[in-house]
Amino acid sequence: MTTDGNGPVSRSQKRLVVVVKGYPRLSETFIAQELRGLELAGLKLIIVSLRRPTDKKRHAVHDEIEADVLYLPEYLHQEPLRVLRGLWATLRRPGFGQTLRGWLSDLRRDPTLNRVRRLGQAAVLVAEWPQDGAWLHAHFIHTPASVADYAARIMQIGWTVSAHAKDIWTSPDWELSAKLNRAKWAVTCTETGHKHLQSLAKNPSRVHLSYHGLNLDRFPAFTVPRPNRDGADPANPVQIVSVGRAVPKKGYDTLLHALALLPAGLHWRFNHLGGGAERETLQSLAETLGIADRIHWQGSVNQSEVLAAYRASDLFALACRITADGDRDGLPNVLVEAASQGLACISTTISGIPELFRDGQNGWLVPPDDPAALANALKTAITSPNLRREYGQATEAQVRATLDYHQSVKQLVGLFAAEGLRP
Numbered sequence: 187m188t189t190d191g192n193g194p195v196s197r198s199q200k201r202l203v204v205v206v207k208g209y210p211r212l213s214e215t216f217i218a219q220e221l222r223g224l225e226l227a228g229l230k231l232i233i234v235s236l237r238r239p240t241d242k243k244r245h246a247v248h249d250e251i252e253a254d255v256l257y258l259p260e261y262l263h264q265e266p267l268r269v270l271r272g273l274w275a276t277l278r279r280p281g282f283g284q285t286l287r288g289w290l291s292d293l294r295r296d297p298t299l300n301r302v303r304r305l306g307q308a309a310v311l312v313a314e315w316p317q318d319g320a321w322l323h324a325h326f327i328h329t330p331a332s333v334a335d336y337a338a339r340i341m342q343i344g345w346t347v348s349a350h351a352k353d354i355w356t357s358p359d360w361e362l363s364a365k366l367n368r369a370k371w372a373v374t375c376t377e378t379g380h381k382h383l384q385s386l387a388k389n390p391s392r393v394h395l396s397y398h399g400l401n402l403d404r405f406p407a408f409t410v411p412r413p414n415r416d417g418a419d420p421a422n423p424v425q426i427v428s429v430g431r432a433v434p435k436k437g438y439d440t441l442l443h444a445l446a447l448l449p450a451g452l453h454w455r456f457n458h459l460g461g462g463a464e465r466e467t468l469q470s471l472a473e474t475l476g477i478a479d480r481i482h483w484q485g486s487v488n489q490s491e492v493l494a495a496y497r498a499s500d501l502f503a504l505a506c507r508i509t510a511d512g513d514r515d516g517l518p519n520v521l522v523e524a525a526s527q528g529l530a531c532i533s534t535t536i537s538g539i540p541e542l543f544r545d546g547q548n549g550w551l552v553p554p555d556d557p558a559a560l561a562n563a564l565k566t567a568i569t570s571p572n573l574r575r576e577y578g579q580a581t582e583a584q585v586r587a588t589l590d591y592h593q594s595v596k597q598l599v600g601l602f603a604a605e606g607l608r609p
Contacts, residue, residue, distance in 0.1 A: 200320030201230040202607055205311075205330045208237035209255060210248040212461075212486055213431055216375075216398040216519045217325050218247045220348075223401070223595035225252055228609025229602065232256060232316055236307060236330060241461075245489045247404075256314065258333070262306040272309035276340050279312065285339040295360065304329060308336035315341065321607045322346075327372070328353040331365050339368070344605065348396075349374040349383060351516035351537065352435075355508075362386050366393065371601060376516040376538025396598065398519060399591035404489065405526040407582070408497050412528075414571040415500055423453035423480075424568045427499035427529075429492055429520040432462030435513045437505030437534065437554060439464075439471060444505070444560035446475035454480065454568055456503075459495055461486040492520075496527040501567050501574060503532045506539065507554040517542060522589055525581035530574035532563050542589075548580040 202224070206217060221231060231253035237260050259265040276282050293301050311333060324334035327349035338345035347369050354362070354374065366372055366387040373396040374380050384390035415424045426445075430436045438458070445456060458468075458481065465483060472478040484495070496502070502524035508514040517538035524531055525542070533539050534554040543549035550563040567574055599609065 199230045199318070200607065201232050201316060201318050202602065203232050203234060203316065203319045203322050204253075205234045205322070205324040205334045206236070207326055207330050208239060209233050209235040210239055210241070210244055212241045212243060212245065212488070215245055215247065215489060218245060218251060219401050219591055220398065220595060220598070221253065222247050222251050223591055224598065224602075227595055227599045229599065229607065230318075232319065234258060234311060234333075236260065236333065241486060243486055243488045247401075247489070256311075256316075258307045258310050262303055268310060269306045272306070272311075272313040275313035276309045279340050279342075281340045281342040285336055288339065289336060292361070295358075300329070301332075304332040305336055308333045308340065311337045312340050321602065321605055323602075324348070326350055326353040327362060327365060328357050331369075335365055335368060344370045346370050346601070346605070347372045349379060351376075351379070352513045354379050354382060355512040355514055359386055363388075370605060373598065373601070374516075377541055378537050379516055394597070394601070396594045397517070397589055398522075399589040399594050400519075400522055400526055400585065401591050402526065402586060405493065405523055407586075408527045410497070412500060412571075412575065416571050417452040417454055417568040420453045423455045424501060425499040426454055426456045426501045426503055426564075426568075427459070427495050427524075428456070428503050429459045429487075429495070429523075430462075430504060430518070431460050432458075432465040432468055434464070434509045435507060435515060436462075437507040438468050440507065440555055440557050440560060441503055441505040442468060442471050442475055442477065443557035444564055445480075446477050447557060447561035448565055448568070452565065452568055454564075455482070456480060457482045457484060457495060457499070459484045459487045459492060492523065493527070496524050496529050499529060500571070501532065501564075502529050503560075503564065504534075505554065505560055506534045506536050508536055515539075522585055525578070525585045528575075528578040528582045530567060530578040531581065532560070532567055542584065543581065548577050548584070550577075 233253045233255045235257050262269045289305050322334050322338050322345040324331040324347045327347050331347045334345050363386040371392045373394045375398050380395040383393045417424050472481050506515045532550040535551050545551035552559040552563050
């Protein structure tokens with residue numbers, strides 16, 4: 187059941203209150219999967235979302251999640267009475283004065299409306315805190331963690347956080363350090379992110395590495411042999427697929443330039459799955475490069491459609507980059523998904539991608555923003571069906587041995603149990 191301000195239905199078992207940026211979101215399957223995993227492990231949840239959904243589709247896992255959802259005011263001016271009630275309620279809390287002083291210090295460093303909004307949202311969360319709420323956890327260490335941090339300080343309770351990718355690398359070190367030192371613990375999903383956060387924490391042992399992994403029941407092994415397509419037959423081109431939002435950090439412009447550099451006699455088709463603000467720009471670029479007739483833009487899809495695309499393809503490509511503001515992927519979940527289907531992958535050397543893929547051993551990795559290097563890797567992959575099969579099988583074996591999401595859920599259940607929240 188969803189609630190907007192009257193509070194969720196009370197239950198006998200204490201619940202974990204999880205703050206997320208938006209719910210449900212197609213691009214954050216890994217969060218939904220983890221939440222459902224915690225439920226299946228016996229924890230009771232309530233989801234607190236800073237934004238309402240904008241995606242027109244949902245994944246099946248969203249319909250399986252049992253948690254109530256509390257939507258906070260996305261913009262304070264949209265629900266002024268609710269915000270005022272929240273602020274009035276927080277004034278009587280013993281932790282409000284100290285939190286306000288801390289917030290003013292944050293505001294001096296970050297004088298933005300976003301900073302004001304997070305305090306207002308935290309006040310609403312405090313005022314509408316569920317009676318059976320027992321622990322506060324945030325997904326993403328930027329804005330959701332700000333709301334969780336302010337709310338926890340006002341209520342004088344502990345809180346924890348899961349950090350991922352953009353939230354780590356686009357947040358200033360002073361803010362990351364402060365949050366890490368106030369949170370009871372943090373988890374993050376790549377070794378590169380783990381080392382960075384440990385370097386900023388007074389107690390590095392409270393920062394844990396926890397790879398997301400996959401629900402392999404949703405990605406069963408694909409046992410049908412893939413065709414030996416090698417790009418020589420115009421009637422049977424190599425099928426290249428990519429899944430991801432059309433945003434700068436995904437590097438789709440680099441991928442299009444690389445595809446345009448391939449020899450004219452090499453036959454391929456490229457299928458992009460996902461929405462994103464840059465899609466029309468990328469479509470125009472494909473026209474300019476003269477490759478638009480080889481590309482299909484499928485748009486936003488659910489998980490079953492993604493799985494079907496992996497199985498119909500010969501090669502997965504994602505040209506991740508680090509943007510000017512520091513935004514980047516960690517270990518993109520779609521790469522792990524594709525690998526689970528024995529699909530050979532091409533990507534770049536940033537962040538956590540080399541933690542799963544090793545160039546020349548189980549995939550192709552090239553420097554980011556290098557269309558020529560990417561084109562060379564694509565040419566080798568397109569013309570080498572046996573090598574694609576070898577790499578795909580090697581990475582699939584690694585995914586199935588080490589990236590089953592039950593491992594990360596078990597780790598989280600243990601961490602929450604240490605805080606008194608038990609199934």
